[in-house]
Amino acid sequence: MRSSFPLYENIAETAPVVKAINDAGYDAHPLIRVGVTVSAGEEIGEHFGLLLGAERSYYEDVMNLDEHIVEGAFFTPGEESTQVILGKTLATDVGAKLGEEVLFLGQTQDGSISPIKGVLVGIVDADDALSNRQAYASLERLRYLTDIPDGAIEVAVRVGDPARAPEVAAVLRESPALKPYLVQAWSERPLFATISDMTGLVYGVLAGSIVFITALGVLNTMLMSVLERTSEVGVLRALGMGRAAVVFLFVVEALVIGVLGALPGVVLGAIVSFFLERDGVEMGEKVSAQVSMPISTTFRADLSLEVTLISFALGLSMAALGALLPSIRAAGIQPVDAMRSHR
Amino acid sequence: MPILSLDKVVKRYPMGQTEVLALKGVSLTVEPGELLAFAGPSGSGKTTLLNIVGCLDQASEGEVILDGQRVNGLSAADLGRLRAEKVGFVFQSFNLIPVLSALENVELALRLGGQPPDRARAEQALVDVGLADQLHRRPNQLSGGQQQRVAIARALVKAPKLVIADEPTANLDSVNGAAVLDLMRKLNEERGATFLFSTHDNLVLSRVNRIVRLRDGEIVADERVSR
Numbered sequence: 001m002r003s004s005f006p007l008y009e010n011i012a013e014t015a016p017v018v019k020a021i022n023d024a025g026y027d028a029h030p031l032i033r034v035g036v037t038v039s040a041g042e043e044i045g046e047h048f049g050l051l052l053g054a055e056r057s058y059y060e061d062v063m064n065l066d067e068h069i070v071e072g073a074f075f076t077p078g079e080e081s082t083q084v085i086l087g088k089t090l091a092t093d094v095g096a097k098l099g100e101e102v103l104f105l106g107q108t109q110d111g112s113i114s115p116i117k118g119v120l121v122g123i124v125d126a127d128d129a130l131s132n133r134q135a136y137a138s139l140e141r142l143r144y145l146t147d148i149p150d151g152a153i154e155v156a157v158r159v160g161d162p163a164r165a166p167e168v169a170a171v172l173r174e175s176p177a178l179k180p181y182l183v184q185a186w187s188e189r190p191l192f193a194t195i196s197d198m199t200g201l202v203y204g205v206l207a208g209s210i211v212f213i214t215a216l217g218v219l220n221t222m223l224m225s226v227l228e229r230t231s232e233v234g235v236l237r238a239l240g241m242g243r244a245a246v247v248f249l250f251v252v253e254a255l256v257i258g259v260l261g262a263l264p265g266v267v268l269g270a271i272v273s274f275f276l277e278r279d280g281v282e283m284g285e286k287v288s289a290q291v292s293m294p295i296s297t298t299f300r301a302d303l304s305l306e307v308t309l310i311s312f313a314l315g316l317s318m319a320a321l322g323a324l325l326p327s328i329r330a331a332g333i334q335p336v337d338a339m340r341s342h343r
Numbered sequence: 344m345p346i347l348s349l350d351k352v353v354k355r356y357p358m359g360q361t362e363v364l365a366l367k368g369v370s371l372t373v374e375p376g377e378l379l380a381f382a383g384p385s386g387s388g389k390t391t392l393l394n395i396v397g398c399l400d401q402a403s404e405g406e407v408i409l410d411g412q413r414v415n416g417l418s419a420a421d422l423g424r425l426r427a428e429k430v431g432f433v434f435q436s437f438n439l440i441p442v443l444s445a446l447e448n449v450e451l452a453l454r455l456g457g458q459p460p461d462r463a464r465a466e467q468a469l470v471d472v473g474l475a476d477q478l479h480r481r482p483n484q485l486s487g488g489q490q491q492r493v494a495i496a497r498a499l500v501k502a503p504k505l506v507i508a509d510e511p512t513a514n515l516d517s518v519n520g521a522a523v524l525d526l527m528r529k530l531n532e533e534r535g536a537t538f539l540f541s542t543h544d545n546l547v548l549s550r551v552n553r554i555v556r557l558r559d560g561e562i563v564a565d566e567r568v569s570r
């Protein structure tokens with residue numbers, strides 16, 4: 001019995017799509033990625049993973065899979081349809097050994113269970129959690145598994161500069177052959193859009209909290225300083241200093257403290273960021289394994305002159321802002337307070 | 344012309360719903376060169392009176408004329424200018440600026456008094472109070488008596504018409520207190536500046552020319568002492 005809807009939306013014929021993209025001047029790679037159970041040896045395991053089917057050129061040129069083989073070898077030319085490669089994490093989970101036959105159980109696009117087998121020829125460690133939990137096979141085998149003989153689920157387009165992706169997407173969208181399909185740059189895909197929204201929010205909250213805490217710290221320090229010097233300010237006022245001069249005095253003090261605080265802070269932060277950006281910090285497989293996204297397991301900083309200058313300016317303005325209330329309070333000290341303050 | 348004249352000066356302080364009557368109509372005339380002490384029990388209004396005379400505070404009622412100028416109704420800024428120009432202060436707890444040296448404290452008073460910075464003049468003021476060797480010491484490196492001498496130099500450096508000292512000896516032992524008083528008395532005789540003290544201290548009362556006794560915000564006695 002056929003179900004009325006295909007399980008996944010797909011491109012029934014990739015040839016015209018690939019041609020249209022090639023005509024526009026870009027490489028095109030049909031891809032099929034499906035959820036499967038993976039097992040090796042005697043037992044049928046309960047290991048779930050993603051199985052990717054792609055042409056050799058995609059693995060070599062786009063993913064650089066051949067350079068990340070840590071055990072065994074890359075696909076033997078001409079033998080791709082009988083071979084599979086596993087990500088390091090998945091291989092360990094499944095307990096598959098090189099040369100063993102690996103069994104994948106998936107579903108065709110109309111829902112029937114469909115198995116494929118392949119000999120495990122290589123294990124990759126690709127420095128990102130998702131890639132290490134995937135299995136890799138030929139496009140041909142995946143077409144068989146999903147029962148999409150001439151098609152694919154998506155066609156990847158490679159653009160030299162990732163930042164140009166939305167521009168290229170806009171151009172391809174205009175191509176008549178691509179009209180029926182959804183053309184999206186990586187940054188426009190819902191997952192990435194959500195992530196960048198979220199990181200924006202996290203940055204905002206983080207920066208906001210830091211600003212708030214800084215201002216509060218300066219406010220507190222300066223309030224103490226004003227309170228401690230009530231009689232001193234009273235004396236200055238008695239000797240003829242005006243209110244504006246008192247405000248000026250405390251704001252200048254806060255700015256000097258602000259510069260003395262912000263300068264080493266910015267320099268120290270820049271040094272740490274420089275090394276974080278150049279070398280990064282390896283977070284380890286354990287951490288990255290919690291995340292179901294193709295993200296690097298190396299944590300890096302993103303240092304720029306702009307951010308450095310903004311931080312410095314922000315530090316200074318927070319010092320000035322935090323000093324304002326205490327300064328106005330200091331100006332309110334009456335000269336009689338000098339007479340009355342008995343130590 | 345008197346340096347100072349007060350006519351029925353009243354001072355009220357608001358206290359929640361009610362108010363405190365700190366001065367209940369004080370009338371008084373002070374001639375230039377007088378060395379005068381206000382005496383009286385705690386709370387009798389000595390500090391309140393000195394604050395009004397020194398233009399630190401305003402009277403609620405009555406008239407105050409300082410060196411021929413009517414003080415009532417002046418703005419806070421004008422009051423500040425008048426005070427910087429005509430009045431020198433010596434405080435009970437010295438109140439020197441702790442981060443400045445003796446010399447810098449005296450120079451600062453000159454500058455805040457609207458006069459050009461003049462190091463030689465500031466040095467001379469300190470020499471006059473016997474601190475020629477302590478010019479560059481900070482207040483915390485000086486004894487109480489020495490700090491009060493710096494304060495006197497600070498008050499006198501701009502040659503004010505009037506010097507106001509609220510209990511100047513209260514934080515000094517009797518030897519230092521006597522020395523500080525003798526110094527002020529000498530400066531009063533040599534310079535002709537008018538000195539107004541408030542005090543509980545018999546040491547002070549034995550060295551002034553005039554004693555005005557206050558009680559509950561009123562003058563109860565006004566004695567001239569001839570020495």
Ligand SMILES: Nc1ncnc2c1ncn2[C@@H]1O[C@H](COP(=O)(O)OP(=O)(O)OP(=O)(O)O)[C@@H](O)[C@H]1O
Pocket residue numbers: 356357358363364365383384385386387388389390391392
């Ligand atoms: N800022 C103020 N607010 C309310 N009441 C005040 C204030 N200053 C002084 N008083 C009140 O005015 C009265 C006179 O106080 P003042 O300080 O002039 O006395 P004093 O003679 O200097 O006392 P002491 O010898 O203790 O210094 C007191 O009853 C005092 O409580």
Ligand SMILES: [Mg+2]
Pocket residue numbers: 389390391509
């Ligand atoms: Mg008093």
